Each structure stands twice: as C-alpha cells, then as structure tokens.
Amino acid sequence: MIDKGYLLGERYRIIDTLGEGGMANVYLAEDIILQRKVAVKILRLDLQNEPQTQARFQREALATSELSHPNIVSVLDVGTDHSLPYMVMEYVDGPDLKEYIRKNSPLDLREVIRIMDQILSAVALAHKHNVIHRDLKPQNILMDKRGNIKIADFGIAVALNQSSITQTNSVMGSVHYMSPEQTRGGMVTKQSDIYSLGIILYELLTGTVPFNGDTPVSIALKHAQELIPSIRKKDKSVPQALENVVLRATAKDPRDRYPSAQAMKADLDSSLDPERSDEPVFVPTHGLNNDKTIVLPGFRPQEKQQEKPEVSKEDTQPEEPKSKKIFWQNVKDHKWWWIFSVITAGLIIFIMIFALSGRGDKPEQVNVPDVTNIAENRAKDKLEAAGLQIGQVIKRQSDDVKKGRVIATKPNAGNSIDQGKTVDLIVSSGSSMVKVADMVGKEYDEATKKLENLGFDVVREDQYSDKVPTNEIISQSIAAGVEVKPTQTTITLVVSKGKPVRPHNHTVTLRDLKNYSLKGAQDYAKEHGLTLQINQEYSDNVEKGMVISMEPGPGTKVDRGSTVTIKVSRGPKAKKETTITKTFTVNYVGDSFGKDEKTNNDKTDNSSSNEDSNSKGDHVQIYIKDDDHSLSNIYRDLYIKRDMSFSIPFSIRSGHGELRVVRNGQTILNEKVTK
Structure with a gap:
C-alpha cells in the first residue's frame, strides 16, 4: 500500500485508495502540475518481480494508450517510481455499471440503448485497432455523473496479431460474461467480446445475469450448453426485436453472432422501431445437430412384443362396423343417393378452392441478405434479387466502413420479412471532420435524429427552465461551428423539462x-x-x-x-512562473540495437544482458532540470517497442531548464529549455 500524501513520480500526490485488485492497486491522486484529480494504477509491491504480471501491466498500458475514444478511460502517463511501474488514467467520479444497475433496475429501454450504444462505440474502436478486451463486464464499465460511459481495465486485452493468444490465457476473464469458446479454452476473437456485450445487455434489461451456479465451472457449462433464458417471459414490455439483439449476440456459435460491434449497434438502434414490432424470434443457423434423437413429451419406448403365430392378411383386415354397412347400403338403395354424392363432391371442391386461394394471398417470406461492407449499388442488386424493394438510403459517418459501402440495413440482415417489402440502407459517407450544427431551440427528437444520422452519440440531460418550452434544447456540450469527428464524439443536449412546480413560498x-x-x-x-x-x-x-x-x-x-x-x-498565482511544454519523439531501434551492441561487445560477456533488455524493448530514461526537478534524478524510466512521443512540462521561474534523453545507455538528446 502507498501512504496518503506520497508524491509519486514527483508529480502525483496520493489522496486516497480507490480499489485493490489481484494485479494492481488503484489510487486517487492529484496532478500537482495540472491541478486535477487522476486515477493511478500501481503494480502491487509483492508482484513487481514477476515477469508475467509485469508483462500484463505493460500490455494494459500499451493497449489502452493506443485507444483514444470518449467512452474509454484515457491513459495520461506511464512511468516508474523507485522501480515500481505505475499508470496514470483519467479519474471517473461515479459508480461502475454493476452498481448503477443494482440501484436503478429496471431501466427504461431507451436508457438501456443509450448506455449500450456508448459501450458498443468504444468496443468498435478497440476492435478496429485489433484489440480484444476479453474481460467485458459491468464492473469494468464506469459511469460519470452525467451518465457518460467509460470502459476500463484492459489488463488482459490482447492484440489479434500477437502470438501470445494461447489456450492458456484465452480462458482469463469473468465467468458470468464469458463466451462458450473461452470456457473451452478455444481461440478468442472479436465475437468473444460481442458475446460478453450480449450478456451485459441482458443484465441491463433484466437486472440479473442469465446464468448462476455454485461454482465457476457450473456457470461456464451453462454458457456452453444452455440457451439464454427468455427475457420476454420475465418482461413482456421488451420487444422481440430487442430480445433478438441479445439472442444473436449470445449465440453459441460465433458465426451466428454479429460480425462487428458496429453491426450490433445498428441493429440495437432500430430495435424499438414500430416496423419491427412483429419480428419473429431469432434462430441461429449454425451449431444445430440434426442427427440428435429428439424425445417427444409422453414418448415411451415400445416393449418387445411376444412372438405370435403368423396371421393371414385377410384375418388381419379390420372388420367394418355393422352399423356403417347398413347406413351406406340404405343410401345406395335410396333413389336419391346420387344427389347426396353430388352435394358432397361440391363441398369438397369448394373447400379446396378456398384453401388454395387463401394460401395464394399470403406473401412468401424471405430473409434479408447480409449486404454490410459492400458497395451501395451491389447491395441494392442483392436485395432486389432476393425479391425486396429499396427504401430510404441514409448517409452516416463511419470510421469503420469505407465511403459508399453499407454499414447496416433496416430491418437487419437475417430477419425474415414478406417478399416485396422495403429495406432501408445505411451507407457510409466516410470519416471526416463535420461542423456541429446549432441545435439550441430545436425539439429534442428532431435534433437527436439529425445528430445520430451524422454518426454522433447523443446524451440527454434534463433541466427545468422558465424560458425554454418543454422538450426543446437549452444548450449543447459542443458549440455550434466546431469541427469534430462524429464517430468519436458524444454530444450532451440539455433539454428543458419546462417550468418547475413551485411551492407557495417560492x-x-x-x-x-x-x-x-x-x-x-x-x-x-x-x-x-x-x-x-x-x-x-x-x-x-x-x-x-x-x-x-x-x-x-x-x-x-x-x-x-x-x-x-x-x-x-484558486489561491495566489505563482509569480513569474512559466510552464513550458517540450515535445519530442524517441525512435524505436529494436533488433538493430541488439545486433550492434552484440558486435561491439564480442570480447565481453554482455550479449546475454543485451538480449534480455531488448526482449522488453528499448530502455528509455528521461532526465529533466527545472525549478522542481534535478538532473540527478530520473524523471521517466520505461521500455518502448514502438516510436513514442513525449510531452514534458517544465516549470521555469528564471534561467533555463535542461532535457536529457538516454536510450539503451546512450544519450540521444541533450538540450537546454528556455522561456
């Protein structure tokens, strides 16, 4: 444990303990330079000599630092303090999603979709960078006071192209949210994260996880073998289209799940649309064993009969009842028997015509083909070939799908609809900077539709107002005219609740x-x-x-x-204090360093130490001199495996500062820093 008041890395003053984990402890700290609260994750003292734990800690820092998204906790700094690795992250002042569900369940369906949209948007970016989280669960999803989601804890995340994805480490994660392939120790893919997202959506809708058990093994077996319990049996207010999102995301076979988090988000966003109210239950197409013996209710195995003497066919023919014989004989003997025959035949023909005409009126059902990520014209041809008509073509910004290609369809791919029905296309208009429109004074629904069609995530915040009518926008979090990337931006709209009800003494x-x-x-x-x-x-x-x-x-x-x-x-301002930020890049030399060092030291015994050092990456040490630091102390000490940029703040009241950068024992930068 780190004592309160300790100054970590000569910059972060420890305020309080936020949590303790198996790998690291998390502390609330104050950045004394930027005067803001931050969360600091510090590797536990008893684990600092374990290479596997250190590698996992470094992997989390590397994975998270590459992901810049409003719904992912940002990594602000990485360093070591007296050989103890630490990671500085933005501080999210609010509960985790598990606690939020426990206190607020049942949630409004639109609130559920708003929360899931933010989670899916963040996971889509991680998957775009080929980073699989592998431990998605409500406990790792934080919520600030404005309701914005932040995904944390990429401690067991692994890049898809890493060779370290083995059966041993692929089963790491929380068993309540673990995909069937993870429980079997199989290969982890993006669809494994999508399964976990489906379980989170289930919990948002019901307030509970689908499977529980006495042991982790029993829960894992249920994920692998049992169907997800029906949500609609618990709550009829949940539309079938919304339950289908859960069923598809949690399909046992990864091929039946959504191809991407973006596709799941598109399906979720339209799940409350009226045109999807009659949607049938989602049925997976893979993983069905048609050779299994199905035992019907009430079926009993037939007992072996005792051998009986052979009986002739004539003897086995059932004798027609005597009364039946007399009836038909009386009809045939009657002189009007032929009239009875004609009436009977007419009735049979009438019934057949009625049945056939009714069958002909019912349109044939077709499945909406999957046209995601293909060109708009090809998608239209494919839909028309399936007997469907093209409806609206909605343009939407996307960082994941190229311009002119299809992001999703409404209804979603795989849904069964009547032949001849219309299908809307959501087509990518590419990823580019867009000027935020002025939504102040507009109706919330109108403003939300416009912003979401551009690719923005929209968060609603209600507030009383004496001047602005109910459901109109009072203000927006990003000013009109500012250029941003819609797919990476969340806009909060403050919406009027109308005039507050005032007491007599108001x-x-x-x-x-x-x-x-x-x-x-x-x-x-x-x-x-x-x-x-x-x-x-x-x-x-x-x-x-x-x-x-x-x-x-x-x-x-x-x-x-x-x-x-x-x-x-804010207290007195420091007189004549100047903060100068120095930005520079340290290039990664990798194997070339190892080879050069080994050649230059053939006569020594240092080659093995060079190889060990190189396996961690380039060793970088940064020294700074300013009013708060001395060159005799290391400011940053880390290993890098790629080119990395640094921004170092210098506090200089008078004179000048100095920067020195050492890579693999050699000084590569030494310069003065002046005001």
Whole structure:
C-alpha cells in the first residue's frame, strides 16, 4: 500500500485508495502540475518481480494508450517510481455499471440503448485497432455523473496479431460474461467480446445475469450448453426485436453472432422501431445437430412384443362396423343417393378452392441478405434479387466502413420479412471532420435524429427552465461551428423539462456567501433549491477553495430554481512562473540495437544482458532540470517497442531548464529549455 500524501513520480500526490485488485492497486491522486484529480494504477509491491504480471501491466498500458475514444478511460502517463511501474488514467467520479444497475433496475429501454450504444462505440474502436478486451463486464464499465460511459481495465486485452493468444490465457476473464469458446479454452476473437456485450445487455434489461451456479465451472457449462433464458417471459414490455439483439449476440456459435460491434449497434438502434414490432424470434443457423434423437413429451419406448403365430392378411383386415354397412347400403338403395354424392363432391371442391386461394394471398417470406461492407449499388442488386424493394438510403459517418459501402440495413440482415417489402440502407459517407450544427431551440427528437444520422452519440440531460418550452434544447456540450469527428464524439443536449412546480413560498432572499467554503455554498444552494454555477479564479486575498463573490448579490430575492454564480478562489498565482511544454519523439531501434551492441561487445560477456533488455524493448530514461526537478534524478524510466512521443512540462521561474534523453545507455538528446 502507498501512504496518503506520497508524491509519486514527483508529480502525483496520493489522496486516497480507490480499489485493490489481484494485479494492481488503484489510487486517487492529484496532478500537482495540472491541478486535477487522476486515477493511478500501481503494480502491487509483492508482484513487481514477476515477469508475467509485469508483462500484463505493460500490455494494459500499451493497449489502452493506443485507444483514444470518449467512452474509454484515457491513459495520461506511464512511468516508474523507485522501480515500481505505475499508470496514470483519467479519474471517473461515479459508480461502475454493476452498481448503477443494482440501484436503478429496471431501466427504461431507451436508457438501456443509450448506455449500450456508448459501450458498443468504444468496443468498435478497440476492435478496429485489433484489440480484444476479453474481460467485458459491468464492473469494468464506469459511469460519470452525467451518465457518460467509460470502459476500463484492459489488463488482459490482447492484440489479434500477437502470438501470445494461447489456450492458456484465452480462458482469463469473468465467468458470468464469458463466451462458450473461452470456457473451452478455444481461440478468442472479436465475437468473444460481442458475446460478453450480449450478456451485459441482458443484465441491463433484466437486472440479473442469465446464468448462476455454485461454482465457476457450473456457470461456464451453462454458457456452453444452455440457451439464454427468455427475457420476454420475465418482461413482456421488451420487444422481440430487442430480445433478438441479445439472442444473436449470445449465440453459441460465433458465426451466428454479429460480425462487428458496429453491426450490433445498428441493429440495437432500430430495435424499438414500430416496423419491427412483429419480428419473429431469432434462430441461429449454425451449431444445430440434426442427427440428435429428439424425445417427444409422453414418448415411451415400445416393449418387445411376444412372438405370435403368423396371421393371414385377410384375418388381419379390420372388420367394418355393422352399423356403417347398413347406413351406406340404405343410401345406395335410396333413389336419391346420387344427389347426396353430388352435394358432397361440391363441398369438397369448394373447400379446396378456398384453401388454395387463401394460401395464394399470403406473401412468401424471405430473409434479408447480409449486404454490410459492400458497395451501395451491389447491395441494392442483392436485395432486389432476393425479391425486396429499396427504401430510404441514409448517409452516416463511419470510421469503420469505407465511403459508399453499407454499414447496416433496416430491418437487419437475417430477419425474415414478406417478399416485396422495403429495406432501408445505411451507407457510409466516410470519416471526416463535420461542423456541429446549432441545435439550441430545436425539439429534442428532431435534433437527436439529425445528430445520430451524422454518426454522433447523443446524451440527454434534463433541466427545468422558465424560458425554454418543454422538450426543446437549452444548450449543447459542443458549440455550434466546431469541427469534430462524429464517430468519436458524444454530444450532451440539455433539454428543458419546462417550468418547475413551485411551492407557495417560492422566493429566496440570498445570503452573503462570501468567505463560505465551496461545500458550504453547495449545501446552501441545495437547501434552498438553487442552481449553483461555479467559476474559479486566482486570488491573493482569499484562501483557496473559499467564495470570492456572488451574482446576484446578497439580499437579492430570487425564485427557487434560479441560478446563482459564485467565484471560488484558486489561491495566489505563482509569480513569474512559466510552464513550458517540450515535445519530442524517441525512435524505436529494436533488433538493430541488439545486433550492434552484440558486435561491439564480442570480447565481453554482455550479449546475454543485451538480449534480455531488448526482449522488453528499448530502455528509455528521461532526465529533466527545472525549478522542481534535478538532473540527478530520473524523471521517466520505461521500455518502448514502438516510436513514442513525449510531452514534458517544465516549470521555469528564471534561467533555463535542461532535457536529457538516454536510450539503451546512450544519450540521444541533450538540450537546454528556455522561456
């Protein structure tokens, strides 16, 4: 355990413990340079000498640092402190998804889709970079106070092209969310993550996991052998189309699952559409054993009969009942028997015509062909060849699908629909920067549709307003006119809930909050139903964290629900302090270093140590000199296996700083840093 107050890497002051794991402990810390809270994951002291654990820790840092997405916890820094590896990540102030489900279940269906869309968007990016998470579960999914999702803990993630994907490490993960192939120790693919996503979606919808047991082995066997329990039997309000998303994602055979997280997201987004209300239950096409003996209810094995003497065919012919013989004989003997025959024949013909005409009116059912990731014109030809008509063609931004190719169809591929029905195409317009439109004042549904068609993830936040009508946009998290990549951007729309219902005594005379602590001001605002807007600024006279001023001023009468703006002191600003950021790149030399060193040291015994060092990558040590650091101490100590860029902040009040970079024992950069 690291003591509170310890300054890690001469930059991150430990505040509190957030959690303890089998590989590492996580701490809340303050970045004293950028003055923000961060989460620091530190390898446990008792495991720092285990190569396998160190490799897993480095793999998590490498995997996560390559993934830049608003729904993935960002890695801000990686380093060592007295030979102890650590990783600095953004701090997410909120519960994990497991806790959120426990406290809020049952969830609204649109809330479930909003949460899953963020998770799927993040996993789609990871899969695009060929990174499989392998341990997706609600405990590894964090949620901030605004409802934004952040996926964490890539500790057992593995790149698809790594040779280390073996049967031994492929079964790592949480058994409640583990795919059948993982339980069997088989090869892990992107479809393994999709299975886990299906189980998470099941839990969001029902509040529980589908399989439980006394031991991990019994749970794993259920994943491998038993069908997912029906959601609609528990909750009829869940549409069949939405349950089908779970059934397809959790199919036992990976070939029956979604080909990508993006395809699962597209199907999920349309699962509440009215045109999918009559969708049949999803049935997998692979993994069915047609040779199995099916025992029907009530079936009993036939006992072996005792041998009987042979009986002639004449003897075995059942004798027609005597009454039946008399009836037909009377009919034939009657002089009008032929009229009876004609009427009977007419009735038979009428029934046959009616049956045939009814059969002809029923349209033939066809399966929607899979046209994802093929050109628009080819997709249209394929749909028309299946007897379907082309509906709307919706253009949407995509980082995963090339411009002009199909992202998904509505209804989704594999669904059975009437021949001649229309199918909408969602076609990629490519990945590019798009100017955010001004949605303020627009209806929420209209704004959401426009933004989602461009590829944005939209988060709704409700707020009372005296001026903006109900369900109209009050504000948006990204200003209009800013250029962003839609597929990597989440926009929060603040939506009006209309005027608040006010009690008879709905006015408040504001107290003077000057010299209140921030918490004291927040408590006062909460007690009197006020909204507090907080601005921070430096002050030489007011202590850090205390209120400098307020607007409206003390004594003003305001309505409950009104906004009060306060200025909070950040303390005195350091005089003449200058922060300079130096950016540089260290190239990875890899095997060439090993060969050169081995050649230059033939007469020594250092070749084996060079090979050991090279197996970890290039050894990089960074030294800096500024007002807070000395060249005699290592600032960063790490191994790299690719070209890596660094941005180092220097605090210089006077004079100059100095930067020195050593790679594999040789100084490759040594320069002064000036203001």
